[in-house]
Amino acid sequence: MYLKPILVGALLASTSIAPAMAQANTDITVVLSEELDLVEPCMATRSNIGRVVMQNISETLTELDVRGDKGLTGRLAESWEDLGEGTWQFKLRPNVKFSDGTDFDAADVKHSFDRVFSDQITCESKRYFADTALTFDIIDAQTINVKAEPAQPILPLLMSLVTIVPSETPIEFVRDPVGTGPYALTDWTAGQHIILERRADYWGEQPEVTKATYVFRSEATVRAGMVAAGEADIAPQITAESADNKALDFAYPNSETVYLRIDSQDAPTSDIRVRKALNAAIDREAFIGTILPEGTELAVAMTPPTTLGWNAALKPPAYDPELAKQLLAEAKADGVDTSLPIEIIARTENFPNVTEVAEAITQMLGDAGFNASVRMVEVAEHEQFYSKPYPESEGTRLIMAQHDNSRGDPVFSMFFKYASDGTQSGVADPKLDDMIAKASAATGDERSALWSDVFAYVHDEAVADVLLFHMVGLSRVSERLAFTPTIATNGQLQLSEIGFK
Template identity: 25%
Template sequence: MKSVIRLFVFFYVSLLSFSLSSETILRVAHPAASPTKGNPFGASGTTPTLFYTSIYDRITDIDNNGNVVPELALSWKSVNQNQWRFKLRPGVKFSNGEKFTSETIKTVFDTVRGEAINARSWYREAPNYPRVEIVDELTVDIFTLYPSPLAPAYLSALWVVPHGHLNKVGLEGLVNNPIGSGPFKLDSWEPERIILSAYKDSWRKPKIDKMEALIVPDSSARYQALVTGQIDVAVAISTDQIDILEMNGHRAEMRNPIRTLVLVLKSNDAKSPFSNVKVRQAFNYAVDKETIAKILLSDLVKPASQPALPFAIGYDETLNPYPYDPERAIQLLNEAGYKNGVSFIIETVSGFIPNDTAILQKIASDVAKVGMNMEVRLITYPQLARNSTLGEMGGHGFIMDFTNRYADALKPIINTNHSCRGAGPWFCEESIQQVINEADKTFDLDKRIMLTKNIVKYYRDVAQSLFLFPLIGLEGIHKRVKVWKPMNDRFMYHLVEIHD
């Protein structure tokens, strides 16, 4: 109760500080801030991305249909299997006055490649681009280590910062001094409150004057702040809050799902019960995902059959989700040598997924019926980000996602610890790794799709994870906000319109 009172006092003071201003201000409550603050290369996951798009731009982007669309690059073409030529957007300036040119792109690549340890979100990707050559001021050639038919899609993950600033401060200097070409620039960054002002010369010109990002870990507190008019947008609300919002004239907006929610299972460790494929399969059979989707997620999504989502290259439409079959789960556990049951620990964060606590409680209840004792252990978001990057687990699994943001089912398998290629893989089987490597190094897109479908089917059949649902992002929007247009894992801040 004290924390809630303190939170509302904080909101009141925040509102009072702007009450004498005629500026239009967007107040957004996030569940967490990036653990690396203003350095976009040091963090990964949805939460940082939702914020960073207010400051930074990328080379390309992916739209809600999985198509690669222009951002700082207007067009691109393949010169050969290992070389792509990008034509850059003219007239772009960063908020410190620097001009965006080909040299900017080259400097970003060279810096990230050279400081891989400080660029966690790109440290596996950077070596795949060994060279960047400047053709002219607004044309750049990017070379790939292996044939890469989807390089333009992958570059939608690379944030762009001014080369002069980057040369001066390095990646670590971005922590407290982020500079981008996006619609806002940083005024101040405090633990619970980040203030940004409009960058009027951005090529994505904002329609509001200021933005205030408030860090509110508790989902209920974000919701209460929204319905009482203290904020304009509550990030990651629960599905059971939708009806009340709409009754009060507000609304909920669902982002296009680009990630598959899974419980990652520690199979690459002989001491883990999940090193046995039959235990992993039993886990998948033991969970009533249909009921969870219908009751706890308001039937907004259907159970996942595989890591990929339908818009991603490599999605296999012939695969079905594991059905709810407790008897089959018990049979598999018996065959695996666990006739007396099995115990394990799943780590999770709270407040990032609609109804996440209730979902995990339902999973634990379901699997208990077949003799699986699942202990849920709460960790922080920075711990989860670190563990997922390094492949470290305090338990036997943790809640995570397969990102489909590149519209490619293979990329998350290659770029994370979902395969032997990871820094600390939780799943590694040499037989399928050979297929993964072959798919990754072919420029023949049809062949790549065929191989990726084989990989996806294998992951489904051996129950590499507990495949749950497309991961929905649900925001509560106050009726003051007339225009709110999310696109995949980013908010289109420059399109926001507010009317009192």
């Protein structure tokens, strides 16, 4: 059997857990699965950073309401208006200060975007803007016009991805982020903890949490045990095996899709038969209810089923190892070197049981005739393989990754994952480039229909990747807190949403 049993017994007894810090009734401890390598605001769309930074330290102009039905709401922008010809005007919130005491104004907005789009640093949030060029015109301190070329009908929604920093912030990654959020970073001791403390001068309503201490434990049973023992208050990610306390544990459908990125420019995966064989070789169903929780869904697209343009006609590839062998044999007969190495690169602690998933898939590929191996790496090293320029290799690499799209539109995924110039794309297909561009510019029913066509082309014609799972999140929350995880919890954890019973 491919799926190794997971050893959970006696982990708590054998693992040293530091004594709980003395804390006020309104201080909390959050135990995360992986340590942050950066606290850079322009990287806050990456889940491990976003859980600490996004809307806690640094805020965005707009925000999508995932707890209610308000849709897109203002954060640092009070309102916005479409002026036509690709230009939107944003009215900014007055009387807002950064944590260093300086005033927030339109110049900070312009600088924040200039910084994101600079070629001097590589910011995660830049990837979501596809090939859109933005021009900023400061009208006054609280008014800024943003022109998108080509015109971007959902530009206000895109504004929810870029955190705003002071105009004095250098164009380099920072260690001491300054933001307008309700909390300021007061201590980052690498390998130990990060501490955020509530700001008395925050422009909005004061949150109930006064201080949050983030600690890091790689074992899910340890994280769950810390909450159960009162040594932590929230463990945003635990495994199904650890979720054994109905009073404390929450399951929720999150917005993450797990997949293997194929580089279709490399041999042997440049041959579509090899890409189809990869998909046929994996028994996706075997993972659900074993090392992935019940409720996990098989993926047919990079985005979850709640996304605009979802194509319900698409079906997951059937598990058919004999077909995989046949396709490899056909490719080999036509001169494709199917013996070239295929290495799976997976990120440790990317999601619960990621190592077991990667190892099982590697074995499945080997049984189908692939020369497959797996390498587990930390988040910083994973980024070197995940984003362009990709390192050269003999044969090719399959990058196991988890992609978050909780904002409801494929534009936040499709360009940078599938366009020829996309920073995390393994595809170079002019027809697909044109389809993505047209869908991105469309509105209404036409936009939905065009995205549906893109989903079908990626799945059926390009066979662009190995889509695996739409994930289910499991969190453990202390009984003293009033907090329920949402679809956004994997990528951000807003302290202002946490109350006390």
